[in-house]
Amino acid sequence: MGLFSFFKKTDKVGADSAIDSKDLGQNGKQGENANNVETKLSFHPDWHVPQEQRYIFNFLANDLQPLKPNQLSLAAINIEIDPNTKAWNVKAFVRSSLDQSIQLGEIELLLLDKNDQQIGAKSFNFAELGALPGKSARPWVFTFEKGTLSAEEVPEDGWKIAFNLVSLRGHQLDLDETWKTQLPQDQQEALVKIVEKLPKLGKNEVNFTGLQAKIQDDKSLVASIFIRNGNNKAINIEQLPLEIVDAEGKLVAKGAFRLDPVISVQPNSTKPWTFIFPEELVSEGEFDMSRWSARVTQNK
Numbered sequence: 001m002g003l004f005s006f007f008k009k010t011d012k013v014g015a016d017s018a019i020d021s022k023d024l025g026q027n028g029k030q031g032e033n034a035n036n037v038e039t040k041l042s043f044h045p046d047w048h049v050p051q052e053q054r055y056i057f058n059f060l061a062n063d064l065q066p067l068k069p070n071q072l073s074l075a076a077i078n079i080e081i082d083p084n085t086k087a088w089n090v091k092a093f094v095r096s097s098l099d100q101s102i103q104l105g106e107i108e109l110l111l112l113d114k115n116d117q118q119i120g121a122k123s124f125n126f127a128e129l130g131a132l133p134g135k136s137a138r139p140w141v142f143t144f145e146k147g148t149l150s151a152e153e154v155p156e157d158g159w160k161i162a163f164n165l166v167s168l169r170g171h172q173l174d175l176d177e178t179w180k181t182q183l184p185q186d187q188q189e190a191l192v193k194i195v196e197k198l199p200k201l202g203k204n205e206v207n208f209t210g211l212q213a214k215i216q217d218d219k220s221l222v223a224s225i226f227i228r229n230g231n232n233k234a235i236n237i238e239q240l241p242l243e244i245v246d247a248e249g250k251l252v253a254k255g256a257f258r259l260d261p262v263i264s265v266q267p268n269s270t271k272p273w274t275f276i277f278p279e280e281l282v283s284e285g286e287f288d289m290s291r292w293s294a295r296v297t298q299n300k
Contacts, residue, residue, distance in 0.1 A: 006091055006141050007056050011078045013063040013093070017112075017162035018073035021098055023169075036066035037097035042136035044129065060093070061137055067097035074109070074161045075137070079154045088120065088144045088154070092161050093137040094129060101131045108167045109142060110232070111149070114158030119151035120144045121164065121232060166232050166267040171195065174229075174269035195270045201230030208294045211272055213244060213252075215287075221253045221277040225294045229265040237263040240296065242275060247291040253277035254297070 041061040043049055049057070060077060067073055077091035090111065096102060104126035111120030122144050132138055142161065173195045175188060183191075194211075201207055207228040215221050223244055229235050240263075243254040255277050265271045 006080060006089055007053065007060070007077075007139060009056055009059075011056070011060060011091065013060055014076035014078075015158060015160045016065060016067075016073055016075045016095075017160045018067055018071045018095075019163055019165060021070045021072050021096070021102075023072075023163070023165055035069075037069055037071075037135055038066050039064060039093075039095050039097060039135050039137040042133050042138045044138070046130075057139055060139070064093060064095070064137055067095060069097055071095075071097045072102075072163070073097075074163065076159060076161050077139075079159070081154065082143075086146045088149060090142045090144060090161055092140060092142065094126075094132060094140055095137040096132050097135055099134045101133050103127065103131045104129070108164040110162050110164050111144060111155075112160045112162055113151070113155040116160070118232065119155060119159075120149045122148040164232060169268070171198075171201065171230075172266075172269050174266045174271040176271065176273070179272065191272060195226070198226070198228070198270070201228055203230060204232075205230040206235060208242075208296055210244075210292050210294045213289055213292055215252075215282065215289075219279040219282055221282050222274060223253075223277070223294065224272055224274045226270050226272055227263065227265050228270045229267065232267050234267055235265050237265070240275075241298070243295050243297050244277070245293050245295060247288040250285070250287055251283050252287050252289070252292065253282045255281040 039061075041057055064075055073093075073095040075093040075095055077093065079091070080089045081087070082089060088111075106123055106125050108121060108123045110118055113119050122142075124142055129138060129140055173192050175191070180188070198209060205228075207230070209226040209228060211224040211226055213221060213223040221244060227237070237259055239256065239258050241256040244252040246252050257275055263271065263273060
């Protein structure tokens with residue numbers, strides 16, 4: 001296989017990025033003896049590994065540190081840049097300290113520099129690795145095309161390849177502490193269910209979805225909005241130019257909000273927030289608020 005040609009005698013095992021197997025939906029059985037687990041070198045059953053390559057793989061595997069029970073890990077080895085496509089071929093061991101064999105599906109992986117700053121992200125189908133035996137370490141090459149990278153230079157020592165736990169846990173409700181204290185538990189649970197039913201966000205998409213709006217007796221408009229973050233990182237909102245449009249497309253209210261403190265929305269999460277448009281920012285007339293939408297406008 002062409003995969004073997006990537007691994008060389010000069011390669012060295014680097015940083016290990018381990019997670020609890022439960023984070024990937026894999027339940028292990030941890031006995032009373034919770035000693036660290038040594039992982040043994042494993043090859044895909046379809047591989048025919050030349051003897052010289054076996055020597056290299058064994059040499060690298062001997063440098064792997066033990067894992068805690070019931071962990072899955074990615075141990076960094078090296079990165080090579082394809083001279084033609086400029087893609088990064090990231091060499092690593094996929095490791096498991098579970099007792100039983102496991103088969104994984106599609107998982108997003110992150111490349112992190114020595115300061116844990118993200119420099120690459122891509123989803124991979126782990127089914128291609130085959131079933132991973134218990135207490136094993138399987139060498140693999142993960143190719144990150146140029147479009148999946150945010151860095152030009154290969155990182156210094158200390159870089160990592162890691163499972164993206166944010167994408168694995170699914171989209172969640174990010175409820176501000178003030179909402180937690182003011183809303184009864186049943187209403188909080190109702191918000192969770194609403195968030196679960198909202199359309200899936202695109203990668204890196206930020207979306208504003210209306211939750212509840214009402215014109216008050218003093219002619220102000222109170223609008224509660226879902227701020228939805230599809231990014232792998234938290235977003236901070238300091239200013240928000242916002243307009244509310246009714247079911248017929250009529251402009252109900254328009255204003256710019258300076259947020260102090262800043263609204264922070266956690267990765268892959270939705271945060272509800274309430275905005276109050278005073279009377280002078282609310283249009284005159286009758287509106288159909290049976291359906292309405294919130295739109296972020298461009299500052300001019």
